[in-house]
Amino acid sequence: xxxxxxxxxxxQFLRSRRLTTAQWLAERLEVSVRTIYRDIQDLxxxxxxxxxxxxxxYVLRHTMDLPPLMFDRDEIEAMVIGARMVQAWADPALQRxxxxxLAKIHxxxxxxxxxxxxxxxxxxxxxRPFANHWIGTFRQAIRERRKLWLTxxxxxxxxxxxxxxxxxxxxxxxxxxxxxWCELRGDFRNFRIDRVIDxxxxxxxxxxxxxxxxxxxxxxxxxxxxFAPAFKS
Numbered sequence: 001x002x003x004x005x006x007x008x009x010x011x012q013f014l015r016s017r018r019l020t021t022a023q024w025l026a027e028r029l030e031v032s033v034r035t036i037y038r039d040i041q042d043l044x045x046x047x048x049x050x051x052x053x054x055x056x057x058y059v060l061r062h063t064m065d066l067p068p069l070m071f072d073r074d075e076i077e078a079m080v081i082g083a084r085m086v087q088a089w090a091d092p093a094l095q096r097x098x099x100x101x102l103a104k105i106h107x108x109x110x111x112x113x114x115x116x117x118x119x120x121x122x123x124x125x126x127x128r129p130f131a132n133h134w135i136g137t138f139r140q141a142i143r144e145r146r147k148l149w150l151t152x153x154x155x156x157x158x159x160x161x162x163x164x165x166x167x168x169x170x171x172x173x174x175x176x177x178x179x180x181w182c183e184l185r186g187d188f189r190n191f192r193i194d195r196v197i198d199x200x201x202x203x204x205x206x207x208x209x210x211x212x213x214x215x216x217x218x219x220x221x222x223x224x225x226x227f228a229p230a231f232k233s
């Protein structure tokens with residue numbers, strides 16, 4: 001994480017909490033307590049109104065001059081339940097990102113809606129354990145179009161090894177699946193994440209080749225508009 005991003009996150013955490021210790025910040029941002037002390041000092045010297053001391057905790061005394069986010073109650077509930085689902089079912093990096101996103105939103109909400117966020121009663125408890133530590137690797141490989149060497153156990157207990165092109169992750173309520181182009185089969189294949197035995201990212205990147213893209217896979221089953229981009233220009 002860039003230092004500028006870390007400083008921004010510290011401010012957002014301070015905005016969303018009454019008292020925040022350096023230890024708490026260090027754990028969330030995965031840095032040392034000493035680093036947090038230096039960051040707090042630098043933020044204070046730059047004019048951020050932080051009060052407190054090492055070993056006790058820190059508070060942000062005055063409202064920062066940031067534009068408010070005008071969400072209604074249904075929008076807030078949608079964000080909270082979405083973030084809590086990510087925290088329950090995604091990989092650790094996305095779990096931390098979801099918590100950070102809620103902290104940023106909390107910091108710029110009007111006071112009346114801030115209470116709505118704090119008092120939300122929608123939850124997404126985690127189901128049975130599964131190998132969510134693979135999801136972070138899959139997400140990065142999809143983003144980078146990086147080939148993966150996969151060791152997989154099928155429903156019939158057959159173990160295979162194959163080179164795959166990771167295309168998309170899908171959550172089905174209890175399990176995650178990965179849609180891929182499989183070099184072994186020369187076709188699209190889906191894999192349950194909880195049946196992955198081993199995973200090795202390769203140096204080679206796969207091309208965006210017509211007939212082997214996620215859009216081509218989805219077109220076999222659904223209207224492509226179902227999986228349109230989240231935001232349209």
